[in-house]
Amino acid sequence: MSVFGTTAVGIDIGDGTLKVVKLTRRGRKVKLVRAWRLPYYLEADPADAALAMLAGLWSQFGDGARLVVGAPDRHAFTTTLLVPTMEADQVADLVRYEILRSIGQPEDEVLIGHHVRKGVVEQQVHAFALQRREVDALRADLASRGLAFDSMETPGFALASFVEHERPWGRDRVLLGVGELATQLVLLTEDGLWARRLPLGLADAENAVDLAERLSAEIDAAARFFLPGDRTFEPQDLVLSEEGALDASLTGALKRITGRNVLRLGAFERIATPWRMDWNDQRPEETLCMATASGLALAGVGLGRFHCPALGGDPRRESARRLPLVAATVVLSAAGLLTATELAEARTAQLESTLSPDLSSELVRLDESWASAQRQRAGHIDEGEALLAIGRRRPATFLVRRMLALLAPLADERGVSTLHVESLWLAPWEPQRAGALSLTLHVDPSMDDTLGERLQRAFRSQFEDVRIRGPEAAPVPGTSRFVVEVTLR
């Protein structure tokens, strides 16, 4: 089953009306998509007409749908075996043995199948045998018209599957699918399933009462034939389907004659239906009565309780059904490759642009620019200091006179011969170097005690950095020497 759901078409051919039901399943939800109902029993060649009608509808089923065809069961045999739990191969051998023993036909003339309902101790095996020539004939007819299908199911089992799906947990039941030309009779108990196709339909009876009486007799006969003598069969109700369910007089007659509750399906309980079901002027109840076709479709979507394919179909259909998935996978792979290519290129571009070589050169350039700016700043400062030093040479030059002026009061106090400027040395400011002014004085020794302090007082008031050395012995006899050193900040 694909994630997008499974679609199946059930095709019921054999009872005088071609009935086709298309279901789609997603998870546990089943939905009715479309139904076709085409009576052919009045045609000159009913069998050929049915196939012709089916061929006309085939293109509407869709390539992706599983096509499940009802098997020809005119001479079918069904039974239920209760067997101990054993291996599947052993069950198959047992079924083959029991079927062949019951029908007395060679194995190559029949098509045997079975469906196992496992139990704890023993298991129910619902087995059937179809006439191989009938099945082969239908398959050949379909193939001759180019109608390939997926599987062929037993109509009686399909009818039982549908009723169990829609009305589960019933105990003993009689299922009657009354068609125009044939009737599908199914006896359903908790531990068994028996089906029989009756060549008796609406078209064969004079009236409903007559048909009901004959059907009642068939039911009783089937119960006696199929069920063990010690088995009590007390069906709660009689489920009527197919064209017979559309005949109210038959319903009433069956109820009256059999004395049982006759149940007709007035609505699907577990199959969702579209809000309009009047395809090709078809009445909703005509769709609801197609129990066998619905059961075949349920088998197609994997919900048939008694799902047991009698024959596999064309394997190419299964392959063809997988084509969209395969194609989608291929396209996804292609998209993956394209995406991988684009991602690789994008990744390459991203890696190449991350920490690009330009970035490191840009960093180096910025660093050089910063260093250059700092060099430029240092150059400005150096040039400024040089220019400042040049400019400050002017006040330094005039400082000589100012310094000498500071000495004048000292010289005047003591008379003309007591204080002389021996020498004066000026070195103005240079870049990175303070200016200096040095003054050498020769004085009368009588001033030795006080001159130092007075010089300090006089120069400190004008200069921050003053050093005074003296008194020292002067080269000129009778004088002392003082040296005043001023640092020009």
Add this chain to the structure above:
Amino acid sequence: MRLLILACLIFTVALGDFLVRGVSAYEQAAVAHAELIQRQTQMRDLRAELEVIGNAESDALAAENQRLAEVVGSWRQTLLGGGGNRPPPLDALLTNSRIDALKVGGALHEAIRDQAAVSTGASELLARMVEAVVRAGLSDVEALDLSDQGTEDPVPNVAGAYQIRAQLIVTGDLDKALACLESLAPGPDRPLLTVTQATLRRIEPDRWGALDGLAGPPVRLTATIAAIYADGNDEVSR
């Protein structure tokens, strides 16, 4: 089936595209990855080497540079900009001088003229020095020489500026010596003269007893002068 064929066609195209572009892109990505690792290492080393500079610091430095440039420019314009008076012609100064050593036939006359011939700058410097001596009223010049034959030396740290040095030795009264010295200080005239070093020394010790305060005895002034020129503003022809 057509759907499958179409899908296969698309896949083939995608596969071809992958083989042509995708595989090479993956190889390039591997190479780019290896190069990125290498660049990361280089970047880490670079980061360890380089100073971490923020935009704010960079902007602040640029602004400071701008301010410094403006300040230095204004100083440069003030000190070395054009304008100011040029000195009178040296020959006229020498001829009109009353100082014996400088006059025609004086001890220094020819030597000064010879040095002035070195360059216009040298001539202007000598003229300024002679003018200073004359204005100060000094009468005795012992030396008035260009240092290093008037060689123009670049002024350290001042782009486009150079200087010519000279030495002046004069004797005379202290006051006149000081006046001479001060007239050699930087001023508005051109070239820009500066005193780079000066020494005053009293001479004739036998006259000390007749000193009248500080102004009394004659002194010898020895000064080293630098004339500073700047490209574009001053022209020195050789």
